[in-house]
Amino acid sequence: MSSVSGQPQFRYTQPPSKVLHLRNLPWECTEEELVDLGKPFGNVIRTKSNVGANKNQAFIEFADLNQAIAMISYYASSSEPAQVRGKTVYLQYSNRQEIVNSQTTADVAGNVLLVTIEGADARLVSIDVLHLVFSAFGFVHKITTFEKTAGYQALVQFSDAETASCAKNALDGRCIPSYLLSDQMGPCTLRITYSAHTDLSVKFQSHRSRDYTNPYLPVAPSAIDGSGQATVGSDGKKLEPQSNVLLASIENMQYVVTLDALHMVFSAFGPVQKIAMFDKNGGVQALIQYPDTQTATVAKEALEGHCIYDGGFCKLHISYSRHTDLSIKVNNDRSRDYTLSNIAASNSQPSILGQQPSATVGAPPHQYVGAQYMPSPSQPMVPQTTTGWVAAPVPQSMPMQVPSSMPPYGQPGVVPRSMPMQVPNSMPPYGQPGSVPYQMGPGMMHVPNQNGFPNPGAGNPYRLDRYQ
DNA sequence: AGCACA
Numbered sequence: 242m243s244s245v246s247g248q249p250q251f252r253y254t255q256p257p258s259k260v261l262h263l264r265n266l267p268w269e270c271t272e273e274e275l276v277d278l279g280k281p282f283g284n285v286i287r288t289k290s291n292v293g294a295n296k297n298q299a300f301i302e303f304a305d306l307n308q309a310i311a312m313i314s315y316y317a318s319s320s321e322p323a324q325v326r327g328k329t330v331y332l333q334y335s336n337r338q339e340i341v342n343s344q345t346t347a348d349v350a351g352n353v354l355l356v357t358i359e360g361a362d363a364r365l366v367s368i369d370v371l372h373l374v375f376s377a378f379g380f381v382h383k384i385t386t387f388e389k390t391a392g393y394q395a396l397v398q399f400s401d402a403e404t405a406s407c408a409k410n411a412l413d414g415r416c417i418p419s420y421l422l423s424d425q426m427g428p429c430t431l432r433i434t435y436s437a438h439t440d441l442s443v444k445f446q447s448h449r450s451r452d453y454t455n456p457y458l459p460v461a462p463s464a465i466d467g468s469g470q471a472t473v474g475s476d477g478k479k480l481e482p483q484s485n486v487l488l489a490s491i492e493n494m495q496y497v498v499t500l501d502a503l504h505m506v507f508s509a510f511g512p513v514q515k516i517a518m519f520d521k522n523g524g525v526q527a528l529i530q531y532p533d534t535q536t537a538t539v540a541k542e543a544l545e546g547h548c549i550y551d552g553g554f555c556k557l558h559i560s561y562s563r564h565t566d567l568s569i570k571v572n573n574d575r576s577r578d579y580t581l582s583n584i585a586a587s588n589s590q591p592s593i594l595g596q597q598p599s600a601t602v603g604a605p606p607h608q609y610v611g612a613q614y615m616p617s618p619s620q621p622m623v624p625q626t627t628t629g630w631v632a633a634p635v636p637q638s639m640p641m642q643v644p645s646s647m648p649p650y651g652q653p654g655v656v657p658r659s660m661p662m663q664v665p666n667s668m669p670p671y672g673q674p675g676s677v678p679y680q681m682g683p684g685m686m687h688v689p690n691q692n693g694f695p696n697p698g699a700g701n702p703y704r705l706d707r708y709q
Numbered sequence: 710a711g712c713a714c715a
Contacts, residue, residue, distance in 0.1 A: 262712050292713050300713070331710060341714065390715085 259309050260302045260335035267326045268296040268414055274325050275301050282315065283308020287340040296414075296432075302340045309334065350402040353436040354409055356395045360429040362422070363393040368451055369542050370421050371395055374431075378411065379404035383441040385450040398441050409433045446535065456533045483534045486562040487541055490526045495554040500574055503527055506549060506557075511536035515567040517576040530567050537561070 263275070272288045279285040284304040292298040303309045316323050316332055323330040354375075358366050368384055375381050375397050383398040399405040413433040422429065443452035447461030487507075491498055500516055507513050507529045515530040531537045541559045549555035569578035 260712095264710055264712085289713065293711095297710090298712070329710095333711080336712060 255334040255336065257306060257310055257313075258334040258336070258338050259304070259306050260300050260337055260340055261309055261312065262333050262335040263299045263301065263323075264293075264297065264331045265328060266290070266297045266299055266330055267328050270297075270299065270325050275299055278323060278325060278330070279303065279308075279312060282312035287342070289340050289342065300335055300340050349435055349437070350406050351435045351437065351439060352399045352402050352405050353438040353441065354397045354399070354405050355434045355436040356397055357391050357432040358393045358395065358417075358429050359432060360416075360427055362426040363429050364388075365426055366393070366417060366422065366429050367542075368395070368448065369539060370417065371397065372451065372453070372539065373421060373543055374412065374417060375399075375408055378408035380453070382454050383443050383450070383452045385441050385443060387449065396436050396438060396441055398438070402435075405435070409435070451535075453535075456535050482561060482563075483538060484561040484563065484565060485531045485534045485537045486564040486567060487529045487531075487537050488526060488560050488562040489529060489544075490521070490524055490558045491549075492524070492556040492558060493548075493554055494525060496550060498525060498549060498555050500577055502549060503529065504577070504579070506544065507531075507540055510540035510543065512579075514580050515569050515576075515578045517567050517569060519575070528562050528564060528567055530564070 261279070263278075268291065270290055272290055275288040275290055276285045279301045282303070285301050286304045287302040288299060290296075290299040292300065303312075313332060313334065323332055356371070358364075358371075368386055371384055371386075372381055375384075379399055381397060381399060384395055386393070386395040388394070397405075397408070399408065412431050415431055417429045417431065419426075419428070441450075441452075443450045443455075443458065445461035445464075446452065446458050447464050452458050489503070500518060503516055503518070504513055507516075511531055511533075513529060514532060516527055518525060518527045520526070529537075529540075531540065541561070544557050545559045547557055549557065567578075569576050572578060572581075
């Protein structure tokens with residue numbers, strides 16, 4: 242007695258239930274929207290959204306069976322289909338009689354997120370890229386990655402559930418911005434739920450796991466060669482010998498790049514201990530020393546190929562130096578040891594205090610060294626909360642994603658600005674759910690705000706004054 | 710576009 246139409250029988254044979262099964266929902270659909278949908282027909286006592294692999298299904302449960310029947314009947318004969326956010330929603334009786342909420346994992350907010358990376362090239366997404374993406378919302382403590390039936394997944398541990406929620410809300414369903422991926426890679430979508438974990442166990446720094454709270458954690462044997470250098474990146478690719486010291490060369494240097502500008506840029510990833518600038522092959526190069534290789538690696542991967550100034554100016558090319566500890570003889574405008582707070586400047590020249598950035602070609606785009614950021618020989622510049630670091634308004638024309646520690650962008654001729662851009666701490670740079678994420682222009686840098694620490698004034702371990 | 714706590 243099967244259907245003559247050839248259509249699956251269940252389409253017409255679902256027995257009534259207080260529970261309705263909805264599909265074709267937008268994944269953003271909230272519980273509240275589900276309640277609103279059912280409200281005209283009765284009392285919605287339970288809902289469950291984001292059901293199914295695509296999170297585009299849901300259930301609503303009425304207090305009374307007749308209410309469910311009323312809703313099904315109405316839309317069965319209505320010319321207007323049920324809709325959520327403009328999408329037609331398909332309704333039917335559920336094959337269950339009530340919604341059971343096993344709120345074991347995915348709905349309970351925790352400080353650890355379970356991230357599924359979708360896409361043909363998902364496995365090529367390095368742990369460092371994930372770190373960069375999630376650091377925009379706060380300090381990432383640990384990351385582990387693994388392969389499950391669900392695909393390539395990662396657990397990302399934040400300090401608290403609030404931070405994790407911000408990251409989840411902003412990133413769930415989004416793609417990793419393409420400029421963080423290599424050119425050949427296709428889109429990689431993030432699907433995020435809460436994990437039941439609260440503290441991940443990371444034994445080694447490796448391709449698969451990282452503990453950012455413990456830079457001294459041993460590197461996994463599998464990632465070390467005979468010389469004690471890590472040979473394999475988190476993406477499994479061969480690496481050049483790593484170092485805590487980076488060699489940066491600056492291409493297309495239309496505008497002068499000062500020691501202080503470099504210090505600002507590289508400090509976004511951790512404490513910069515020393516910088517030495519020099520001329521080579523007609524260009525400017527700099528050595529930047531971090532306390533550890535991990536920090537240098539993050540900085541290198543984040544900054545490589547990006548420009549200090551908008552418009553393709555002062556493009557950075559970064560490699561690992563063979564140095565491990567720079568010898569800074571004097572503190573001057575080309576070299577500085579930030580670990581020494583009381584060293585006298587060379588010849589104690591007051592001139593650098595009054596020195597304006599000068600353009601190597603044309604006029605400078607702006608002077609980014611304002612009064613409060615003037616380097617002082619005895620007091621390396623420290624962004625002080627009291628001097629406008631937090632208060633600096635974000636101009637409308639600037640993208641929200643402007644890295645906080647960067648000198649302000651500007652085209653030549655733009656009115657000089659005297660302080661670095663600051664993204665408001667409370668607002669993640671990804672915008673609100675539902676808005677278009679990643680509106681960053683090409684060539685702009687995307688680095689975690691506040692070095693991954695949401696509050697520059699409290700407990701940021703990268704603050705210079707902590708280790709001066 | 711087709712049933713959840715895998």
